[in-house]
Amino acid sequence: xxxxxxxxxxxxxxxxxxxxxxxxxxxxxxxVFGYLGPNGAGKTTTLRMLLDVxxxxxxxxxxxxxxxxxxxxxxxxGYLPGELALEGREKAGEYLRxxxxxxxxxxxxxxxxxxxxxxxxLSVTMGKLSKGNKQKVGLIQAFMHEPELLILDxxxxxxxxxxxxxxxxxxxxxxxxxxxxxxxxxVLAEVEHVSDRVGIVRSGRLVxxxxxxxxxEKAVRRVEFHFDAPVPEEAFRDLPGVRDLKVExxxxxxxxxxxxxxxVKAAARFTVVHMVSAEPDLEEIFLTYYSEDVQHARAGA
Amino acid sequence: xxVLVRKTLRDYRxxxxxxxxxxxxxxxxxxxxxxQMAANPDFYSQAAQAKYPEGxxxxxxxxxxxxxxxxxLQAVIYQLFVPLLFTMCAVILxxxxxxxxxxxxxxxxxxxxxxxxxxxxxxRFAALAAGLLAVAxxxxxxxxxxxxxxxxxxxxxxxxxxxxxxxxxxxxxGTLTLAVGxxxxxxxxxxxxxxxxxxxxxxxxxxxxxVEAMKWLSHLSPFHYYMEGNPLVNGFQVGDCLVLLxxxxxxxxxxxxxxxxxxxxx
Numbered sequence: 001x002x003x004x005x006x007x008x009x010x011x012x013x014x015x016x017x018x019x020x021x022x023x024x025x026x027x028x029x030x031x032v033f034g035y036l037g038p039n040g041a042g043k044t045t046t047l048r049m050l051l052d053v054x055x056x057x058x059x060x061x062x063x064x065x066x067x068x069x070x071x072x073x074x075x076x077x078g079y080l081p082g083e084l085a086l087e088g089r090e091k092a093g094e095y096l097r098x099x100x101x102x103x104x105x106x107x108x109x110x111x112x113x114x115x116x117x118x119x120x121x122l123s124v125t126m127g128k129l130s131k132g133n134k135q136k137v138g139l140i141q142a143f144m145h146e147p148e149l150l151i152l153d154x155x156x157x158x159x160x161x162x163x164x165x166x167x168x169x170x171x172x173x174x175x176x177x178x179x180x181x182x183x184x185x186x187v188l189a190e191v192e193h194v195s196d197r198v199g200i201v202r203s204g205r206l207v208x209x210x211x212x213x214x215x216x217e218k219a220v221r222r223v224e225f226h227f228d229a230p231v232p233e234e235a236f237r238d239l240p241g242v243r244d245l246k247v248e249x250x251x252x253x254x255x256x257x258x259x260x261x262x263x264v265k266a267a268a269r270f271t272v273v274h275m276v277s278a279e280p281d282l283e284e285i286f287l288t289y290y291s292e293d294v295q296h297a298r299a300g301a
Numbered sequence: 302x303x304v305l306v307r308k309t310l311r312d313y314r315x316x317x318x319x320x321x322x323x324x325x326x327x328x329x330x331x332x333x334x335x336x337q338m339a340a341n342p343d344f345y346s347q348a349a350q351a352k353y354p355e356g357x358x359x360x361x362x363x364x365x366x367x368x369x370x371x372x373x374l375q376a377v378i379y380q381l382f383v384p385l386l387f388t389m390c391a392v393i394l395x396x397x398x399x400x401x402x403x404x405x406x407x408x409x410x411x412x413x414x415x416x417x418x419x420x421x422x423x424x425r426f427a428a429l430a431a432g433l434l435a436v437a438x439x440x441x442x443x444x445x446x447x448x449x450x451x452x453x454x455x456x457x458x459x460x461x462x463x464x465x466x467x468x469x470x471x472x473x474x475g476t477l478t479l480a481v482g483x484x485x486x487x488x489x490x491x492x493x494x495x496x497x498x499x500x501x502x503x504x505x506x507x508x509x510x511x512v513e514a515m516k517w518l519s520h521l522s523p524f525h526y527y528m529e530g531n532p533l534v535n536g537f538q539v540g541d542c543l544v545l546l547x548x549x550x551x552x553x554x555x556x557x558x559x560x561x562x563x564x565x566x567x
Contacts, residue, residue: 014567051412051413052412052413053409053412053413053564053565053566054564054565054566054567055562055563055564071415071416071417071418072415073415074413074414074415075415077413079410079413081406081409081410081413083406083409084406084410085405085406085407085409086407087405087407088312088407089315090311090312098304098308099410099414101304102304102305102414102415102416103414103415141410
C-alpha cells in the first residue's frame with residue numbers, strides 16, 4: 001500500500017530563515033502519527049505545505065498520491081489550522097454549512113452529532129466564539145466529511161480535559177474507520193495515547209521517528225516516594241536507570257530512564273505513604289536522547 | 302451563482318448596504334437642492350465662484366454652469382464627491398477580497414477547500430464586481446428618480462452613460478486593491494497604493510486642462526477616461542469605457558497569477 005503522505009527532502013525557507021529542512025517522512029495508511037516539537041520547530045510549516053497554503057523551497061511532497069496543488073484531493077482531507085481564525089457576524093452553523101456545501105460528502109445530521117459530542121453551540125456568531133468554541137468549530141469542520149486523511153495542527157489547544165477525551169475518541173473512531181491521522185502537538189502527553197508513531201522535529205529538522213511504545217520506554221520520568229520513616233540512601237543507589245537521586249529523610253526523588261521496575265522493587269522494601277510519578281515530558285526526552293550535547297557526553301563516557 | 306461568490310457577497314452585505322445608503326443619501330440630498338439653485342442662478346453661481354479659490358474650483362471641475370441640470374449633475378454628483386465616496390467603497394471591498402482575510406487568517410480554511418486558487422481569486426473578483434454593481438444600480442435609481450422630481454431635464458440615457466463610466470472607474474480601483482492584496486497579502490499596502498493612485502490620478506487629470514506637462518501624464522489617470530468624454534453631455538464613450546475595462550481585466554489577471562504562485566499567510 002502506498003503512503004498517504006510522502007515527503008522527500010522537503011525544505012522550506014522563509015527568506016533566509018529556516019522553517020523546515022530536508023524532511024523525509026512517510027505516513028502509512030491507517031495510522032495515527034503524532035508530530036511533536038516545541039513551538040517554532042517547523043510543525044505548522046510542514047502541515048501547511050501538505051495543504052498547499054505555502055510552497056516548498058525544495059524537495060517533493062505527495063498527499064494521497066497527488067501533488068498538493070491538485071485542489072480535488074482536498075475534498076478527502078480534513079484540516080485544522082494551528083492558528084484558527086473565525087470572524088464575522090455569521091453563525092457558526094451557517095459557516096459550517098457553507099464549508100460542507102463546497103466540500104460535499106457531509107452526511108445529514110453529522111454536524112449536529114459532532115457539535116453535541118463536543119458540546120459546541122453553533123448558534124453563536126463566529127466573532128463571539130470563545131477560543132475553546134472556535135477550536136470545536138474547527139474540529140467539526142475537519143471531521144464532518146469523514147475524510148481519508150486528517151491533518152490537525154495542535155488540535156487539543158484550548159479544549160478542556162473532558163472535550164479533549166472526546167476528541168481523542170473521535171480520532172480513534174476515524175482510525176477504526178480506515179482513516180489516517182497526522183496531528184501535531186508540543187506535548188507528548190496529549191497525543192501518546194492515540195498515536196501509533198511519533199515524529200519529533202526540532203529547529204526545522206526531523207530528529208526522530210519512533211514507535212510510541214518504544215518512546216515511552218525511553219522516556220525520562222521524575223518520581224518521588226514518601227515513606228513513613230527515613231530511608232537509607234544505599235537502598236536506592238546504583239539502581240539501573242535511576243539518576244539524580246536525592247534522599248532527604250523520609251523522601252526519595254529521582255529521575256528514571258526506561259522501566260521503573262528496579263526502583264519500585266527497592267521502594268517496596270519500605271512503607272510507602274505517597275508516590276508521585278510525573279508524566280514524561282517531551283522536553284526531557286529531547287534533552288536525554290536527542291540533544292547533541294548529551295550524545296557527545298554519552299559517546300565520551 | 303457560484304457558491305463562493307454568494308458567500309463573499311454575504312460577507313460584503315453590511316458594507317454594501319452601508320455604502321449604498323451613504324452614497325444615495327449624499328446624491329439624493331444634493332440633487333434635492335437643485336430647484337433652489339435653478340431658481341437663483343446668478344446668486345448661486347457667484348457664490349460658488351466666490352466661495353472657492355480658483356485652484357480649488359479647478360479641482361472641483363470648474364463649477365461654472367451648475368445651475369443647468371447637466372452642469373449641476375456633473376459638478377455636484379459626477380465630478381468629485383460621488384466618485385470619491387464610491388472609490389472608497391470599492392477600495393474597502395477590494396481589501397476584503399483577499400488581503401483582509403489573509404491578515405485576519407480566516408483565508409486559510411477557504412484556501413484548503415477543494416477549489417483552485419485561480420478560481421478563488423476569480424470568484425472574489427466576481428463578487429466585488431457584483432457588489433459594486435449593486436451600489437451603482439441603486440445610486441443611479443436614486444439620482445434618476447429624484448432628478449425627475451426636481452426637473453433636472455437630463456435624459457436617462459445620459460445618466461446611464463455617466464454612471465457606467467463611474468462604475469468602471471470604481472471597479473478599476475477596487476480591482477487594483479484586490480490585485481495588490483493578492484500579490485502581497487498586505488491590506489494596508491493595498492489600500493495605500495489604490496488611494497494614492499486615485500488621488501494622484503484625480504489631481505493630474507484636473508490640472509491637465511492648464512498644465513501642459515500634465516497632459517500626457519493624464520493618460521495614465523483613470524479619471525481621464527472617466528471624465529474626458531463628458532458622457533453626461535455626449536452619451537456613451539465606448540473607447541474610454543473599453544480602456545477602463547481592459548485595465549481592470551489586466552489587473553484581475555495579475556491578481557489571479559500572482560496569488561496562484563505565492564505562500565499565503567506567512
